[in-house]
Amino acid sequence: MNTEQVSTDYILNEQQRTQYEVDGYLLASGLISDIVAEKAEKSMWELMEMDPDNPQTWSNIPTSANHEKSRNIVIYNGIQMPELLACATSEYIQATAELINLPINDIHPPQAIHTQNLFPVKKTWQWPTAHVDGIPKEHMHLTFPGPYRIASLVFLSDVEKFGGGTIVWPGSHHKIRQLAESAPEKYAHLYDLNKDIPALDLGDPIELLPKRGDILFFQHLFGHNGSLNINQSPRLLMRYFCACNECKRWKKTDEWSHWTP
Ligand SMILES: O=C(O)CCC(=O)C(=O)O
């Protein structure tokens, strides 16, 4: 008798894969080891030329970074420090493959990172409205098929309540798709679709509180947004960039695109 077995070596369990399908997102722990995440956090502080234990150094933003003052967010594009690239572990790549139902060998690794480090502000915390990704006017990305299948955010600090956790609307990808399909010409571009998302009833949002090394995966047309960090410590977040031809469909800067597995 042939006892050959089909491999069931998933890195994500069934509940995680189902949550991604049903809710449109998954916050996953354990795909980046503590030691790799810790080294990456250290490198992130070095990149910003700041001391994590000395808040006085946090207002000296290097001129090599972009600084959006209203949200106190520090943005770098196209950084290739090995310790930051090391977070694109084979487990991360495998989980990505599982969520989009592709063989792992079909997924290429990313080449650089982009940061969205959110420093504390003195403001009143409030729920944001949802957005979808792919909306900058200069790129005018098409809504369908969309510039990406899956997006992911990597957290390099522990996030406390009101400390800049990403806000998500479970199941919003279905409602946003319905809106897009209701008027295909009007909503041909994500830029235009995004403008009408705040008026939708997407249900109750959730403030995610990720830990260092956690990865938030979400689908095309998933409603989410950043939130204010009114706590004491910075929220460190990176996304992966790539410069290969395939990733050009989700262009971000002159040199870089978002990594689009
Ligand atoms: O800052 C966050 O928590 C979310 C960032 C975000 O929405 C994005 O990078 O598209």
Ligand SMILES: [Fe+2]
């Ligand atoms: Fe986003």
